[in-house]
Amino acid sequence: MKFAAIIPARYASTRFPAKPLAVLGGKPVIQRVCEQASKVFEQVMVATDDERIASVVTQAGFHAEMTRKDHKSGTDRCYEAFVNSGCDADVVVNIQGDEPFIHPSQLLCIRNLFDSPETDIATLVKPFTAGTPFERLANPNSPKVVVDDNMNALYFSRSVIPYLRGIPQEEWSSRHTFYKHIGLYAFRSQVLKQITALDQAPLEKAESLEQLRWISAGYTIKVGTTDIETIGIDTPQDLAAAQEFLDKGGWE
Numbered sequence: 001m002k003f004a005a006i007i008p009a010r011y012a013s014t015r016f017p018a019k020p021l022a023v024l025g026g027k028p029v030i031q032r033v034c035e036q037a038s039k040v041f042e043q044v045m046v047a048t049d050d051e052r053i054a055s056v057v058t059q060a061g062f063h064a065e066m067t068r069k070d071h072k073s074g075t076d077r078c079y080e081a082f083v084n085s086g087c088d089a090d091v092v093v094n095i096q097g098d099e100p101f102i103h104p105s106q107l108l109c110i111r112n113l114f115d116s117p118e119t120d121i122a123t124l125v126k127p128f129t130a131g132t133p134f135e136r137l138a139n140p141n142s143p144k145v146v147v148d149d150n151m152n153a154l155y156f157s158r159s160v161i162p163y164l165r166g167i168p169q170e171e172w173s174s175r176h177t178f179y180k181h182i183g184l185y186a187f188r189s190q191v192l193k194q195i196t197a198l199d200q201a202p203l204e205k206a207e208s209l210e211q212l213r214w215i216s217a218g219y220t221i222k223v224g225t226t227d228i229e230t231i232g233i234d235t236p237q238d239l240a241a242a243q244e245f246l247d248k249g250g251w252e
Helices: 029-037 051-059 074-085 104-115 169-175 189-195 202-207 211-216 236-247
Strands: 003-009 043-048 063-066 091-094 121-127 144-147 153-157 179-188 221-225
Touching (some): 003 074, 029 043, 029 051, 029 104, 043 051, 043 074, 051 063, 074 189, 091 104, 091 189, 104 121, 104 179, 104 221, 153 221, 179 189, 202 211
Parallel strands (some): 003 091, 043 063, 121 221
Antiparallel strands (some): 121 179, 144 153
């Protein structure tokens, strides 16, 4: 089975314009993402809408595929790059371009989920630790996931799910294992083609979570678990925190 890692990276960002080109530990963020991906996958490409990003990626020794600027999601951008490049991978792994600390073990985990022929889409979650304050559980920027007995996703939400009836909120994280969604996806190539042709679903519009479009359409999302906390970069403040992590000896 052939795997390809595709990293969507656009230049425009409301909170942090040009963040793929931001320098972290002497290297552009997008280069660090590529280097992490290449530790697990032989095929690595960046799907971008900007020649400046493409130039940095190419100079770092990786492939950049130019895409349209008007894509509404990274998944759509990944599919255009997949088609335009003539990639023949059986599975496409969508790695966010602002995750320079994505860990090889996480990439291997999502790859191994495709050992099952029943897996069409895969993603990762991280259990919230017992004792996590309710305020962190309730953070709408950290989507939560509930799974069935076979580790298939039942639902994703920005709200805290499930609701623990009759239990004080400050005890919730100690009385139940809540899962935080890690924004890493993988798709069989034919499934990627199908889901990018779907219209937005009401649940997706309500929560602003594109994976709800796939669930609404009847696709099964297989879920793997990781205990490693990722450090995404959405703002200049996140970049400063990431630099501090490196300065204190954080892994590269």
